[in-house]
Amino acid sequence: MPSRSLYFRDLRILAAGAQSVSGILLAALVMAFAPFPEPFVEPTERTIGVMASSFEFSPAEISVNPGDLVTIELTSADVVHGLYIDGYDMQISADPGQTQTLTFTADKSGTFRLRCSVTCGDLHPFMIGKLHVGSNTLLWRGFGLATLSVFTLLVWMPATFRKRNQDTPDVEI
Amino acid sequence: MLKYNLLQHTWIKTLTTNRWPLLIARAVALGGFVFAILAGIIGTPVGNHNFAIVAVWIAWWAALMLVIVPFLGRSWCAVCPIPMPGEWLQNGAVLGPIQDKNKRKKFRRFPKIFRNIWLQNVAFTLLALFSAVILTRPSVTAWVLLGMILIAAGLSLVYERRAFCRHLCPVGGFIGLYSQLAPVELRVIDTQVCKAHTEKSCYQGSENGFGCPWNIYPGGMISGKSVNTNCGLCMECLRTCDYDNIALNLRAFGADIQPQNKIKLDEAYKAFIMLGSALVYSAVMLGPWGSLKNAAYQVGTLPWFGYAVALLAFTWVLLPVSFYLITQIANRLNPTSQSPRQNFEAYASALLPLGLAAWVAFSFSFVFANISYLWPVLSDPFGWGWNLFQTAGVAWTPIFSSQVPALQVLVLIGGLIWSGNTTQKIAIDRNASRQTWPVMAFIFAVTLLLIWLFVA
Structure with missing residues (x-):
């Protein structure tokens, strides 16, 4: 005891x-x-051209502010490529030499992976870019x-x- | 330490000691393996529409890194089909041992200089150098798998037991290392029984089973010792032990990572190769840098040589050498009688939790983004336009894409805390608690780099 x-x-x-x-x-x-804490920036309309070619997006990273109305103009330089945005779960695809647009409001903050959504070659699963919306709080x-x-x-x-x-x-x- | 012997349950004991369940599981695995080789050779060259790539590098890899290694340790090695043909040839039997001892063939021991995991370190590094091609081209995956089966079979015809698994398998090396963290183990119940047992049937074999295929003496599998690295959980010792003196324990995670269980230099190096590869893979495969991906993929070109040199320098030189210097600084801060090599080896074991966390985090990103390729491939494994289960049209859809980054951060923080705690235990064990600081700084820096690579 x-x-x-x-x-x-x-x-x-x-x-x-x-x-x-x-x-x-x-x-x-x-x-x-x-x-x-995130500095408030007046939302605006942005149009961003993205070139997809040989397992990379150019620019590889896109930065916008929260609330921006974003239009991505995807152009493919070689084969059919797609663009899928993690977190936003939206996608488009573009034929070679063609441009397709995707418009969305950047209403989720953070960093999101952009992925090619159309099988484009051996390294297709690793064709990745980034979308930064405001601060990367994570x-x-x-x-x-x-x-x-x-x-x-x-x-x-x-x-x-x-x-x-x-x-x-x-x-x- | 709290342990629970699963063999108290009769059905688990029957399941593990009876040869049929394991043989059936291995036969299924062998069937899948052969099918993957076939699909890789005759199927479509488009990786994410071919069973070989999707089943091996997405489905199997997910199961291995997210479930089997962290929770079941070396269980995969128990059902792995790669050594099967070689074992059958070596044993002259498929199921049990040949009853007539005189008919059993004798084989040579593996050369002493290679009785470690240095060859496994080299084999894994070779795979890593060519990984961008192996992971994406079905035919290359198929030839690599076939090559592994043939090498394993060839070694089994010359050297005793599972020489390939113990000393050459590029996957087995890291599974063994990280299985020290898993909450399962095979251990001896009463060591005195083993000492008194002169026949050592667990190692020599008997009419009930083969001597340990992993070439370890099961009588030495003592609680508190780091045995998981080399024990393949094949359960053969359960069959050959005449006294029911082996337990299949559930235990605490990481029970093998104790200050008294120092890892050897080859295993310490494996820890760096794995941690370094996780960092390099995360940058190359999950990063936004297309030129890096192309460099890793274009084997034989100048950029590829640059990538190869960078990978080798980072994993084999830069990381271990900087850690060696860190352990030297630690010893200056709080001197002990340990040699520099002993310091290096001891503290390297603290990197295992962070290394496993890095691979789990890497696999989250890769697997959840691509697992949906599995459904079409099940219906159309060769990419020939079949639709066997009406799932060929399932569209590619990443899952948990919003949650994965947060999960990765959580897993890495868990790895950091576990590694840090292990570092403290090692330092306290040698009465040198100030040695913790530099080692912890190294672990902290690597964690920050990993977090940055995964979520920045």
Whole structure:
């Protein structure tokens, strides 16, 4: 039967541990889900020409602002190519030498992969471009969470254990 | 550490010790394998309309990297069809061992210099150098698979047991390494029973089964030791153990990655080759840089040589050498009696969780974007216009395309925390907690680079 003082010590350790862990979890949740400050830019209409050829889009990366009305003019330089936007789940295809347009409102922020949607050759599954809409919050959240993880492992956990050991001297049973 | 022996359940024991379930599973796998080779050779050259590419590099790869390796360790090796023909030839039997001991043939041991995974490291690197072609051209995939079967069979006719799987298979090397993280293991229940058992039927074989095909002594499969790397989970030792002294345990994830279980230099190098390849593949295959893709694809051209040199330099030199320097700095911060090589090997094991996380994250992106090619290919495996199951017309549609980037970040953060925690355990074990800092900085930097490659 453990002594009464040991029982209270264990309770104190548990309470302190839970408090600290909940602090870290709260920080992680804030980092993962808190609204990300983003400068407001008046939405505008944009027309962007994209050339598809030999497993690459040119330009390979497109940047627009949230709310922009975007028209992509896809032109194929060699064989039939398509353009599919991850997250927006929209696509068009263009025959060689032809131009096709896709218009959409950039109402989702983040970075999205552009993929060729028509089999165009051996490297077709890897024909990828990028659409950036506003800030890439996921990237910064990812960096933040990684930093928090390292901080937790390197600073918080050792400090917590040290403090606990100092605060709660061993009790004989 | 908490473990649960699955063999307490009679049906699991029957399923694992009876030869028929495994033989049926392997026969199905062999059938699929032969069909993939056939489709690769006689089917359409268009990769995403050919069974060989879609079944092997999308469906099998997804199952392997997202389910089997993380959760079931080396289970794939138990059903892998590549060594089957060679094993049949070597054993002179398909199902069980020949009962007359005198009729069993003797084979040579694998050369001592190669009894490690250096050849597997080289084999994987070779595949990586040509991967843009292997992954996309059905005929090349078919010849590579056929070549692997023939090499495995050839080795089985000369060397004992599964020499190909243990020392040459380019896939087996990393499956073995990462299976240390998996929550399953075969281990001895009571080591004293093994010590007293003079026949060592688990290693020598008996009328009940073959001696360990993976050339390890099952009596040495002790809890807490890193055995998963080389144990192929073929269950042969369950059949040959005269005392029911082997357990098939469910255990904690990563139970093999303990400070006392140091990995060897060849395995440490494998960790770098895998981590480096994940980084290179993510840039080449998932990045927006067309010139990189074309360089990787145009084998024999000057850009390809540039790609090859960069890949080799990055995976074999830059990453390991920088990590070696990091471990040296760590030792300066908090000196121990360990040699530089011991430091390097010990801390390299901390990279395994992050390496696996990197491959899982890479596979998320590649697999979910392309898995819908599977349905048309099932109906029309050769790309000849068939429609066997009325699924030939299913359109290509990426799945979870909105969720994949967030999933990748989560998996990488998980890998970072696991690797970081492993680093701490190693440092604390040698009373040198300050050694954690430089190693953690390396892990942190690699994680940031991976996150950037996947979601930037």
